[in-house]
Amino acid sequence: MTETPQNPTVLVLHGGGGPATVGPIAAHLAESAHVLAPTIPGWNGTPRPDELDSPGALARHFLSELTDAGEHDVVVIGNSLGGWIAAEMALADTAGRVGRIALIDAVGIEVPEHPVRDIAGLPPQEIAKFSFHDPSKLVVPPPTPEGLAIVRGNQAALAAVAGDMRDQSLGERLGAITVPTLVLWGESDGVVTPDYGRAFAAAIPEARFELIPEAGHLPQLENPAAVFAALDAFLTA
Template sequence: MTSSPFTEVSELGAGRPVLVLHGGGGPFTTALLVQHLAESARVIAPTHPGFNGTARDPRITTVRDLADAYATYLIERDLRNVLVVGSSVGGWVATELALGSAADRISGIVPINAAGFEVESHPARDIRGMSPQELAQYSFHDPSKLRLPPPTPEGVAIAQGNAATLAALSVDSDPKLMKRVHAITIPTLVIWGESDRIVDLGYGRAFAAAIPGSEFVHIPDSGHLPYLENPTAVFAALAPFSPHTQELKSAQ
């Protein structure tokens, strides 16, 4: 891919670059994470093409294609010492980035309840066709605390567009990914909300175990988006990891 197709990119804060990659719900789902990280870093939070009403790029038909686009983005902007934090599908993209052409520009990855892998004893739940209410039941530790806003035509259109883009990316899983992650040499922190019923805790443990030297932190009282339900615990897990990866990169 010769040019990066990102038309919406939010940038906040100053310092070492942190690339935040959202999941299937769109960029608003990682807004709290972006705000927190921007207190001590330069946060770059693009919208994946085809999400949040943006145009889909015909060159991007798989998650691996999307990761290649992000690799090009890092190279074209000459970004180095980048910490990549990805939620759900964004965690899958972060993992692919650690295996791709821009891996030498990345000092650490943080997949959070990442999707995309195949763990035979812990299959991921098929969420295609679920309503927001159904999805919340499987995503949150305590769905009763979730207050969904009344649907609007614009919101429905965005949600449908996000779902269509997910379908176009063939985001069920990559059966070969678990066999490739052993090649990751970048420091990796895997964070997992322990009540996730889309990709459960056993799935997360298996993923982390496949990456040499990775750290695994499970977050209590939280589900698929643990930084929304238990931000204190997630931020506490991130706090020592971010400067540690920066120091490692500087020493090389």
């Protein structure tokens, strides 16, 4: 894990695009917090043990790491798949390891009228149409063999862990979350729409929902100032 030894402790979990997608959040919070920014096992060429085959299993994995480190009241921030894992951590925690959670364009629940868009196998330019408010902000460098291998490995890890990006039981289970919860959503997200986000927030008792303007599925990349302001206020509330 990448760490900056300050307080409070914040665990930042990335989505299918890998750790670089949440790098701005980790860098911003490192100025005032002890930041843990792990690469989820299976991403960026890291090994993924067979037992880490679901968001719930990854949640238990990270809770175990927090236990081993003696951490309590950790703020868990997750984008996309990372948000799903953060929610599962709040549900599985029985020892006060998780103090609050912030979910950024999370996936995992089933909302029949607002389904998760299937972007598996689409080229980056097509994915950008659905995941960015301004698709021109996605700069795709010329592919290298190493880069292609990482992208394909990340796609395989995402498919193995998250399947079709939903767990039919999660929506009902979210009602058991008791820690303060912030749900941030890119206003232009075409992967999981703001209405999907509102349904996610409505399933968590007293969760606060906030739209991030001029941003899609990765609002921390398109409108970082708005995301940072919302997270700073949440951490100090």
